[in-house]
Amino acid sequence: MENNVIELRDICKSFYGVQVLKNINLDLKVGEALCIAGENGSGKSTMIKIISGAYDYDYGMLKINGKEFPSITPSQSIAEGIQVIYQDFSLFPNLTVAENIGLSYHLLENKKAYNAKSSREIARESLNRIGVDLDLDRLVEDIPVAQKQIVAIARAIMQDAKVVIMDEPTTALTQNEIYRLYDIINNLKASGVSIIFVSHKLDEIFAVCDRVYVIRNGKEVANYPVDQFERGKLSYYMTGAEIYEEAFVPEELSEEPVFEVRGYSNRNNFKDISFKIHHGEILCITGRLGSGRGELAKTLFGVSPATEGEMFIHGKPVRVRNVSEAIKHKIAYIPDDRLAEGIFLRASIKDNLVAVILDNLKNKLGLVNEKVKAKSAAEWQERLAIKATLGAPGQSLSGGNQQRVVLGKWLASNPEVLILNCPTMGVDVKSKSEIHELIREMAAHDIAILLISDDIGEILNNSNRVIVMNDGRISFEAETETLDYDSLSEKITEIL
């Protein structure tokens, strides 16, 4: 009993009469890594916000370090050694690594004067503790995402943190960065820090967590030590429905490739990339962050022009020097950062769905025919099962639904080639499998599909051929069925 850092007893919480947490019980032991899994809206973030003091709870009891807190403020929670690493990391882009870590320390210690030297020392010490060496004087806006996360972790543990809560920490990381994060977490555990790890990726859960806690509709549905947890059951617990994903097997392949690229290069980003995609195929290009996979996708779509190389669609040479040429040749691109690049947040779902095909909706005067527009949008809404009214703004949708709107926007233009850049990043399990379903359906509909992904499970199940990029070049190519999780992961993370 004494070695519980956090205890929740019968915690209930309602917002505007809607109960989001129902009698939640939870114990977190010293040095334990607990995974909290649940779909979007299941109540897991509310749970974390109650622990971190951002929300009050309505009923129940919260005990931290053996002390009861009828209500707790964020600074009390921090003082008790609870640190949350938010998905956006909450860093200051305009300050250096040392300042980002050191400034929190100065505030916690209630200092009035800022001492740059002690900031550096604190930062150095904290980074040493997680075994990472970073340039302390670089601005945070200049460092890659993975390093930003390390800064956020270093900041969290700099003051005797007892509990570090990580909210989906791996969404922005590639596989080998994730491995490093595992090491960091294991180090923290060994030094007696408890971890709450919010995630719904199986591999992660089994790699670092001691216990799995699944929440659905505000209720606990599973709470097991990880070795008693059935791997296949997670999505069942999370969604309440069994989801099976069978490996993708292409139907008949066409003789001629639909899409072919020869010797594609873009300055220092990637060199000499060649591949073909036939009808019915899903080709996956993977690689670490910085391997050039993202740049390749953008170059194919004309975001930046290729410096060398040729492109063929149905055997005919085409040139794509900018995005409008790509659209003209019926190449569609779905970006990884759907919020920033794919959806017009303020525009209605209807406007979003027809954004690419506006040209086809013109009447004789060159004005948009509203009736045709509404019909077209409604059709895609139905086909993609988007749960919302067409007039609602894009930002009102959940992540998975936003992804579907972006998908629909491009499908409406009847593309020949569809490039999907990490289409399921940050999407919950159920939406993910629905998106996979859609991708497969499109492959069957004569669209050449290029899937860019670093989610190994996704690649193995949803492509028939894999190309691994490493340092801007193709380092490996194989039929997906000849690969398994470990062999592919090894190819991606190998250092050339």
Added chain:
Amino acid sequence: MNKIDQKSSFMSRLTETVNNLLMRNETVLVLITIGLSVIIGSINSKFFTIGTIYEILLATVVWGIIGIGVGIVMISGGVDLSSTTIAIFSAYSATKIMLAINPDAPLILLFLIAIVIGGLLGLVNGLFISLFNIPVFFATLATATIYKALMLEYIGNIYITPAQMPQAALDFSRTYVLGGLHVSVLLMFALLILSYIILRYTIVGRGVYALGGAPESAARIGYKLNRLKLSIYIYSGMMYAIGGVVYVCNSRLADPYDLMDSRLTVIAAVVLGGFSLTGGKGSVWGVLLGALLSTIIRNNLILIGISSDWANFVFGLIFIAAVVLQAFNTARTKRRTA
């Protein structure tokens, strides 16, 4: 082999350092200022006399001091449109108050009265901005109009002639040190150094940058944002007031209609000094350099026969170049981390 590697890595580090230095706004500004001075100086040798340099510094003083306040607000993520209104409001009111109670009081009284008034007006700005959480640009556009109306209606709308000005103010305007350097230049440097220390070595000062970089994160690590904002606007209000008093003293008259139209001039000088309209960036030395450069362009191009209209043209060009450089830098960092 190893040696060559070391050498080449040293060279690449050196070029990187030089590149980074070149990309810094301060460096670019110094280079432009020097380049412009060399051009003016080579055509008109009078430019490079100590007298001219002192003159330029004197002409920079008011913009430098007001610029500190505008700059600090800009670091925190706002554009203050009330700066020069607060400056003239505080200076004109302080002069009238001092004339009313004791025209022979020492200069420090004039400054103190103005600083209190400026601080209060800044506080009102801060209250609007933090309580209602409205954009600084709109809040200060509104308060500037209100302050102007209040001053003209309740404090006065008739300018104070040189003959009426307090003796201490007139004495101040004639005080030179170091063989001809006006004393207000020293005041400006003192305020720059004070602000530099506050911004760099205090928690509140670092908080100004934190607030401008990521307000929500600043709150999460324990900054009390409303208190921080109030401090920022009070301090800026005080800087405006000091700038206003120096302006009134040096021009030896206090005209309530003066200075108010110059608020965009100060903002332009500060942006030229490397501040970003989106906040989080800038240093007091940038304020100084921006103010110096804009003064040289506006006042000294005439030395080489460029009329003041064309001087404004040149200023516009350099301003655009500065903003383009900023945008370019932002795009570059974005590309690097993408």
